[in-house]
Amino acid sequence: MICRKCNSPGTLIIRKEYCYCDECFIFMINHKFRACLGKNKTLSANEKILICLSGDACSTVLLDLVYNAISLNNHKKLRVVPYVLYIIETVADNEKISNSIIEQCKSYGFPLTITNINEYNKNFFSNKEETESQNSYNSKSILSNVTSSIHRDVMMKIKQNIFLKISKELDCNTVFTAETTTSLATKLLSNIVIGRGSQIENDIGFADKRDRDTRILRPLRDITNEEIEHYIQIKEIKPAKAMHNKLNETSLQSVIKNFVMDLQENYPATISTICKTADKIGSITNNINKxxxxxxxxxxxxxxxxxxxxxxxxxxxxxxxRQSGESKYNExxxxxxxxxxxxxxxxxxxxxxxxxxxxxxxxxxxxx
Ligand SMILES: [Zn+2]
Ligand SMILES: [Zn+2]
Known part of the structure; x- marks a missing residue:
């Protein structure tokens, strides 16, 4: 076990193949993050960015990578002004999780906005029964009758709309989300299955440019969940939420997620191949006046x-x-x-x- 970068004793193996020592591994992940933003050249100096934090390992690592990149003192320094958003989604996102997120942001010195998803459901859904009680806009009750596949998809779209809304309130033109190679591979396959195949370019690519003013960027797209797990172990980062690798629910998305997690374990190289496929699926239509x-x-x-x-x-x-006896359908x-x-x-x-x-x-x- 020899580190492939510095030839000192290695401490971990990535993709069953590449051996690193702790130091070179952390350096490599920070470099991957910085390179992903660098090669896409989309950020202007001192741009305000909104980091969407779910409290899981990936988004917690994203905070750390942004912090490291803005703390550099060389030409690679990332010149952005970070803001953080945390959305309370369920009762389980209780005080304990919120407090741990508040502490994390405080330690990095990033301003934090906390908001509850139920407040936004009112803007998103109109209830026919017109009951104005707070309860009728609880996502749990609104989505109680739909299948878990649709539940997941609707929740994701609501959250995306909240990212955009809050970014506008905070005057940020750029949003960072913490999707990794692994989660994007899952999303790509899910998109095709649930009927969002035509939206892959914006849903899986580096930048989602569907909104006219705000871009959503995915700077972790070259980093896998396996690498995230090593990163939090080495740096002893404590995410507010545990990473659930395998899901027990029955949505299409979770079946696909389990499939991708199996791939990652047994055929690690295939995950990034899935994501690279997405880069090749571009749309020829332009976004203007559509x-x-x-x-x-x-x-x-x-x-x-x-x-x-x-x-x-x-x-x-x-x-x-068609009713029996009806002679022809009204085409x-x-x-x-x-x-x-x-x-x-x-x-x-x-x-x-x-x-x-x-x-x-x-x-x-x-x-x-
Ligand atoms: Zn090394
Ligand atoms: Zn739509």
Whole structure:
């Protein structure tokens, strides 16, 4: 066991292959982070950035990497002004977690904003029953009847909208999220399965540029969860939340996550290959003057003349709902762009996946 950089005794092995000592490993991860931001050359000097912290190992490491990079005294110094956002999502995100996050931010000297996701649900959902009680906007009750796959997807979109909203309030034009190679590989495969295949470029790439004013950047995209785990061990960082590698729930996303975690363990090189595939899937459409989905800001330009899977689903539903004795179905009356039960507002104000989420949400509609 010899460190591949300095030939002193190694302490850890990455991807079952590469041996490092503690010092060279920490240096390598900091370099990867800095290089990812450097090669994309998107930050201007003294730019305000909003770091979205979930309290898990990845986002805690992101804080540490930003701190190290702005503390440098050479030409590699990262010239940004960091702000931190923490969103309280569940009752389990109790005081203990919040306090540990407050302590972490205090020790780095980063200003912290804490907000509760339930406050934003009111802006996101309109409840048909118009009950104004706080409880009716609790994400748990709103999403209680939908499948866990849709639950996860809707929660992710709500959080993304909160990132953008708070960044505007704080006058930050750039948001940092802590997605790693491992989590992006999971997201890429999940996107394809749940019907967000056309959104891969913005959902998995280095930069999400769907919002006109604010970019979401993913500076950990070249770092794997395996490396994150070594980093927190060596630096004795205590994340507020434990990293759950394998999930027991039954959503599509968690099945895919378990699959990716198995890959990471047994075929470690494949994870980064999955992510590199995403870089090759670019869209040829430009973002200017395109109609956008009101929930996820993706372009709504899929509605060309070719028949799509959505048309096929709507058609078969129409046929199967036909009353006996009805001589012919009114083909003109139900155009796909009209609001139909199965895909409400599809291509008008919602993309395929957000439209399907909406039909599953029942009384709690996504606001238009
Ligand atoms: Zn070394
Ligand atoms: Zn959408």
């Amino acid at each position: 109609k956008k989905c009101v929930v996820c800001q993706s372009n709504l330009d899929n509605n060309d003349l070719n028949l799509t899977a959505v048309d096929a689903t709507v058609f078969s539903r129409k046929v199967s709902l 003109d009356s139900q155009n796909i762009e009209e609001n139909n039960l199965m895909f409400p507002f599809i291509y008008q104000s919602l993309c395929y996946c957000c439209s399907r989420n909406m039909s599953e949400l029942g009384n709690n509609k996504i606001k238009q």
